Amino acid sequence: MEREQRHDMSMSGIGTVASGVYKTVRIDGISKVKGDIDCITLDSNGTLNISGSVLGETVKINGTMSIGGNLSAERLILDGMGSVKEMTRCSESAAINGQVTLEKGLISEKVEVSGSLKSRGGVQCEVLSVHGGFNVDGLVNAGEIDLKMSLASKAKEIGGDHITVRRLKKAPILLQLAPVFNNRLMADLIEGDFVDLEYTEADVVRGSEVRIGPGCKIGRVEYKVDFKRDGDAQVGSAKQI
Template sequence: MERTEMSISGIGRSQGGLYSHVRLDGMVKINGDTDCLSFDSNGTLTLEGALQSEAVTVNGTATVEGRVNANRMMLDGLVTFKDQAVCHESLTANGRLSIAGGLIGEKVEIFGSLKTRGGVQCEWFHVHGGFNIGGLLNAGMIDVKLSMPSKVNEIGGDAISVKRFKKVSVLEQVVPAFSARLQAEVIEGDEIDLEYTEANIVRGNVVRIGKGCKIGRVEYKDRLIREDDATIEKAQQI
């Protein structure tokens, strides 16, 4: 089937289908699954169906009801995926990204906030802001710079680093719920470097428990580095 182009400016509505390039400027609603080579939305988008594209670019607000499958995604603004998202090469989000299902990718960069009901699985995971992940965060390299409260059930990776990006504000001192901290049940990896983290279990080869941490149990194979103000209820070399 031959691919055609879709181009809408202003307020418009279209049907899903097979396209070469999709360019949307304004307030647009698409009914049905959409398969294209490139997808570019500027403004407000509602897509009632699945989206498959080599490259997805969003500036503004977008809601996709179905599964999203792409090689590359560049998302700026408020983006909601109401199903699973798969990104085979790189996903960069500036703003707020919400995914009802899980996220599978190669390289994930979040500048702002990420919220998922399911797990996140990728090779490289970088967050400059915060996240709330309903399942497992599993990545080879995990680099987190906290500037807002974050939560995850379990983290697994090769190299895991969690640091705080900004200084403690007056609001955080008065209301601890607003503090830039990570809460997790289990954190497991080869090299682990944590600050401002609360976890029941931390397990790794080389583990550093830094400032602001409250850890229930640390299990380490090679070395444990503990800063003075870090709280560890139990530490065990295995």
């Protein structure tokens, strides 16, 4: 539907929003949507529960969000907690400040996380920047991966051009009460052109240039050009290929 034919919809308080096609949807309070929402902009402050799918250019959530279907947007901005039962696609960017749980996976150009990303499917993007942690049952595939851990992280496989993993030196106050020093990245396989790891456990690390830093436990390293190992790191074997 053309933009000129769309109408705005706004709601404050507690209530139910009709599914449909809109220009701008603004919700302040606690709201349920039975069905799908097709809009240019979705802006929610509070608690939003959508039984169907969401299609929009900008989806901005401040609070909590639950989507029973797919989420398809150009830009997602989440400040709080959210979950999506089906596939999540953000053609430009996904910015997560808090915690998000994705049942089927995430595809985006750029993903920035400050908090926790959980996905039972794969995560595919050009740039993945995480301050906190992630737990991905499938493959993490990105051109550039920058992980600064304050939470334990896990993925089955990680692939990218440039992969950097560090542990945050200063954790938030609540995390300081938890066993922060157990925060590690665990993966079966990590593969990239440039791989620089700290506090990582992996069966195989493969790359052109590989640095295995402090706190790492790696079963096998395969490298093409250069391999460096910190004195604290444990590496079962290293082979130039």
